Amino acid sequence: MSPEESQRLCLDPEGGLPRLLEIMRRLRDPETGCPWDIEQDFATIAPYTIEEAYEVADAIERQAWGELKGELGDLLLQAVYHAQMADEAGHFAFGDVVRSISDKMIARHPHVFGDESRDKTAEQQTRDWERVKAAERAAEGATRGTLDGVALGLPALLRALKLQNRAARVGFDWPSTDEVLDKIVEEARELVEARETMTEAETFEEFGDLLFVVANLARHLKIDPEAALRAANAKFTRRFRSIEAALAERGKRPEESNLAEMDALWDAAKALEKAGA
Template sequence: MDRLLSIVRRLRDPEHGCSWDCKQDFRSLIPCTLEESYEVCEAIEKGNFDELREELGDLLLQVVFHSTIAEEEGLFDFEAVAGEICDKLVRRHPHVFGNVTYASDEERVKAWEAAKSDERRRKAEKDESGTSSILDGLTSSLPSLMFASKMQRRASIHGFDWTEAAPVFDKVEEELEELRDAWKSGHQAHVREELGDLLFVTVNLARHLQVESETALREASRKFESRFRYIEEQVARSGREFDDCPLEELDAFWDEAKVSLAGKSPAVSTD
C-alpha cells in the first residue's frame, strides 16, 4: 500500500511527475472512477478473476488518487479515509466488536439501520438547518433503478410500504393503465411522467419479490444482446445484409435464438 501511495505522489509531483496526472482534480476523475467501478462489476459477472484482480487494482488507484489530491489540498489523506471506514465498520457491528447480541437477522438489520440513522442525525446537526430526513445520505447519482430501490427500502424500514407483494401487482396494473391513457392523450410530458411512475412501482415490485431490479435489467439486456447476436449470425450465414431481411424472418430467427440459447449464460459484450 505504501508503494502505491508513493507512486501516485510521484506521478503528481509538479517537477518530476506526469503532466496528465498533475492536471487531474476531483471532478475530472469522476468518469474514470465510474468506469473502473463498472469494469469491476463486469469482471465479476464474467467470472474472470484474473481480470477482477486487475480491475480492483484500477479501482483502488482511484481511491488513492482522490486521497492524494485531498492531501495536497490539506483536506484529508489516505490514512484518514481508511480510518473512517474502520471506525464505521466497528461502530455498525457491535455484535462482532462489542458485547451486543441479536436474536435474529431482522433485529440485526434494524440495529444497522438505526446506527445509520443516528449517523445521519449527527451529520444534520453540523448543517446550518439542523434538520434531517429519513432519506438523507442517498446518492442521487446512482443508476436510477438502484436509487429508486434504495429510497423505497429506506422508507420501508420506517413502515411506509406495502406489507405483501399482491397489492404491488395491482399498483403496476394501475400505473400501466394510466400510462396507456396518457399515450392516448398525445401529451408527451404526461407520458414521460406516467412511464416514470410505472418504472418506479416496477422497482417496488422487484423489491417485494426479493429481486434486485438493476441486476434483473442488466441480465435481461445481456439476454437480448445474445439473442440479437444469434440473429446476426444467421443472417450472415445466409449471405445477406441485416437490413435486407424482412421482419418476419428476423422474428423467426429470434424464436430460434430463444430455443438455442435457453439455459445458457448470456455473454457480456466487451465492446
C-alpha cells in the same frame, strides 16, 4: 522522501500500497508530474470512479477472475486519486480514509468485534446495520429528513430502491406485492391511453413513474433490479448474436433480413437455450 528513494519505491514491484500512493503523488506533482493528472479535480475524476465500479461488476458478472484483479486495481486507484487531491487541498489524507472505514466496520459489527451474539440471521444483521446507521446520523446532531443522505449521484434505479427503502422504514409502503402490481398496471394504462394527448414532458414524467413502481416491485420481490436487468441484457445480446450467426449461414446480414425472419430465428435460439437448460 528523497527523489532517489521515491524512484526506488515507485519501481519496486513489492512496494505494495505505499508504492501506489507514491506513484499517485508523483503523477500529481505540479512540477514533475503528468500534465493530464495535474489538471484533474474531483469532478473530472468522479465519472471514472463510477465507470471503474461498473467494470468490476462486469468482470464479476462474467466470472472473469483473471480480469477482476486488474479491475479492482483500477477501482483502488480511484480511491487513491481522490485521497491525493484531498490531501493537496488540506481536507484529509489516505490514512484518514482507511481509519474512517475501519472505524465504521468495527462500529457496525458489534457481533464480530464487540460482545453481541453472532447467533442472528442475515436479515437481523441487516436490521441491526440500519439501526446503527440511524444512531450515527442522530449522533451528528443535525435534523435530517428520512430521505436525506441518499446520494444524488447513484444510478437512478439504485437510488429509487434506496429512497423506497428509507420511506418503507417509516411505514410509507404498500402492504403487499399485489398493490404494487396494481399500480404498475395503472401507470402503464395511463401511459398507453394518454400517449396521443400528453405533451413530451408529460410522457417523460409518466414513464418515469412507471419505472419507479417497477423498481418498487423488485424490492417487494427481493430482487436486485440492476442484476435482473443485466441478466436480461446478456440474454438479449446472446440471442441476437444467435440471429446474426444464423443469418450469416444464409449469407445475409440483419439489415438484409426482415422482422418475421429474425423473430423466427429468435424463437429458435430461445428454444435451443431452453432445451440446453
